[in-house]
Amino acid sequence: MAWFKRKEANISATEAEKKDTPDGLWSKCEKCGTMLYRRQLVENSHICYKCGYHFRVGSEVYFSILFDNGNYEEFDAGMISKDMLSFVDTKKYSDRIRATIKKTGLNDACRYATGTLNGQPVVIACMDFSFIGGSMGSVMGEKIARGIDKARELKSPFIMISKSGGARMMEATFSLMQMAKTSAKLTQLSEAGLPYFSVLTDPTTGGVTASFAMLGDFNIAEPGALIGFAGPRVIRQTIGKDLPPGFQTSEFVQDHGFLDFIVPRNEMKEKIGNLMSMLK
Amino acid sequence: MAKVVLDFEKPIYSLQAKIDEMRSYHIEGNLDLSTEIDRLEKKVNELRKSIYSNLTRWQRVQLARHPERPYTLDYIYLMFSNFTELHGDRNFGDDKAIVGGFAQMGKQTVMVVGHQKGRDTKSNLMRNFGMPNPEGYRKALRLFKLAEKFNKPVITFIDTPGAFPGLxxxxxxxxxxIARNLFEMAKLKVPVICAVIGEGASGGALGIGVGDRLIMMENTWYSVISPESCSSILWHSWDYKEQAAEALKLSAQDLLDQGLIDKIVEEPLGGAHHDPEEAAKNLKKAISDELKSLKKLSQEELVSARIEKYSKMGVYDYL
Incomplete structure (x- = not known):
């Protein structure tokens, strides 16, 4: 046994997201360590049936959970990032995009689609954390903007599922401006009197929290998600103290008045569908 | 003359010191050094021009942070009259990292709101180094709404190292x-002009930065993250800030080239702190020109043009 043991979980891509992990019969719960039978885990919306831990999952899973019979029509699936600034850090941004597309099978950190939820038409946009930390660049901003336009066209509610570290540094000021762009587009959705459901999942931080994720008519979160503006590491460095347990969790954010409610993933569809039908 | 000398400015200042020394000999010692002094003055002027016209992005960041640079309240007093500061968010408190109130630019009453840094340790503690808390953004929003109510244009001055990352x-x-401000600023029914006068760090800057026009002073920066933090995240070290500043393309000229800002305001040679009056005069001219053109638009035209402007921001490709 090691002398020192990490008490809290590190932030990293989870089993469910790592496409290169072969699909085994069993998965281990990240939180309680229970071995979970994979088929049962999937049936339970990727929630540990022992401790309730919500595995991080991507757009494919959310679409299949929320859209009736898992049927949906995706738009602008082929939209990809453009390296406008010829950005280079330890790697070229263009190479990073290419490698990520290859590794994840996704074209960007955001997808949007239309379909029905409990029989009612709806537009859902969802992020994939496995794509450069779900970071928001021009593609995400444009897809959210178009998703909002689609909802206005269909006169349907707009559901946004956030799961992101924040703005994408490699698109610098362009990605910063996506915060303004998405918020500006939301004024048009609001003007049209259409409901906006913002679902915050683990993790939702940075520029995403500081724009559309916090602007829902209904701000909804999954249990135990990390939700905040500044990341916990930065705050710890700033104040030079350890953070209290439970800081920046969904429960903390709800207690401080910024969430309407917290709902487990397997009850989310019912809860949102119910609200939608009341607002019709 | 600036008291704080940046590394790349040192050659100018050492030459200037030499000239000053010669001048004192010239006066006290009855030595005629005037031709030599003239020659060196010419040289120092050339040196100034060549250094300040070839600044790297990191050097611009340093100028944007220069401790003698004019801050929001300096510009307010240099550009406007009758400034009446309005405090508090009516909810939690008064954040001193953001100041604002009604003022007059000529005959035009405007609402001016900006980040405010401090000059020394004491005032920096009071101003939290220009890093606002939520109540700062909520105070700003209250003032924007007040301006809308009385149909007065809004002018914001951006100068922050970021929103405060505290518990x-x-x-x-x-x-x-911040999110609420982006949403509300996007649909304000009065003209909104935002000017970056120093540092424009990320969401903390954007939180008072959504408007019809975005202008930047010549030696300022505006990006999604500071070069230091970018270095620490992408290079896993604090030592790559110069490279990060280059990669982020965060200068006023860069942002103009990227089509994200509308205008660059020229600063006096060496930076706004060398001649704050001149800098304020240039900024005032730029703002009143923009206001003039915005006044021609109806409220509906104004808001729809603003939303259209932001909708167009972004670049992407297709597979």
Missing amino acids: EAEERGQGEA
């Missing part, structure tokens, strides 16, 4: 406060 800031909803 209480999270508890009081830093993210929500």
Whole structure:
């Protein structure tokens, strides 16, 4: 046994997201360590049936959970990032995009689609954390903007599922401006009197929290998600103290008045569908 | 003359010191050094021009942070009259990292709101180094709404190292406060002009930065993250800030080239702190020109043009 043991979980891509992990019969719960039978885990919306831990999952899973019979029509699936600034850090941004597309099978950190939820038409946009930390660049901003336009066209509610570290540094000021762009587009959705459901999942931080994720008519979160503006590491460095347990969790954010409610993933569809039908 | 000398400015200042020394000999010692002094003055002027016209992005960042640079309140007093500061968010408190109030630019009453840094340790503690808490953004929003009510244009001055990343800031909803401002500023029914006068760091800057026109002073920066933080995240070290500044393409000229800002305001040679009056005069001219053109638009035209402007921001490709 090691002398020192990490008490809290590190932030990293989870089993469910790592496409290169072969699909085994069993998965281990990240939180309680229970071995979970994979088929049962999937049936339970990727929630540990022992401790309730919500595995991080991507757009494919959310679409299949929320859209009736898992049927949906995706738009602008082929939209990809453009390296406008010829950005280079330890790697070229263009190479990073290419490698990520290859590794994840996704074209960007955001997808949007239309379909029905409990029989009612709806537009859902969802992020994939496995794509450069779900970071928001021009593609995400444009897809959210178009998703909002689609909802206005269909006169349907707009559901946004956030799961992101924040703005994408490699698109610098362009990605910063996506915060303004998405918020500006939301004024048009609001003007049209259409409901906006913002679902915050683990993790939702940075520029995403500081724009559309916090602007829902209904701000909804999954249990135990990390939700905040500044990341916990930065705050710890700033104040030079350890953070209290439970800081920046969904429960903390709800207690401080910024969430309407917290709902487990397997009850989310019912809860949102119910609200939608009341607002019709 | 600036007292704080940046590394790349040292050759100018050492030459200037030499000239000053010669001048004192010239006066006291009855030595005629005037031709030599003239020659060196010419040289120092050339040196100034060549250094300041070839600044790297990191050097611009340093100028944007120069401790003698004019801050929001300096510009307010240099550009406007009758400034009446209005405090508080009517909810939690008064954040001194953001100041604002009604003022007059000529005959035009405007609402001016900006980040405010301090000059020394004491005032910096009071101003929290220009890093607002949620109540700062909520105070700003209250003032924007007040301007809308009385149909007065809004002018914002951006100069912040970022929104404050503290524990209480999270508890009081830093993210929500900034998000709310982006949403509300996008649909304000009065002209909004935003000017970056120093540092424009990320969401903390954007939180008072959504408007019809975005202008930047010549030696300022505006990006999604500071070069230091970018270096620490992408290079896993604090030592790559110069490279990060280059990669982020965060200068006023860069942003103009990227089509994200509308205008660059020229600063006096060496930076705004060398001649704050001149800098303020240039900024005032730029702002009143923009205001003039915006006044021609109806409220509906104004808001729809603003939303259209932001909708167009972004570049992407297709597979």
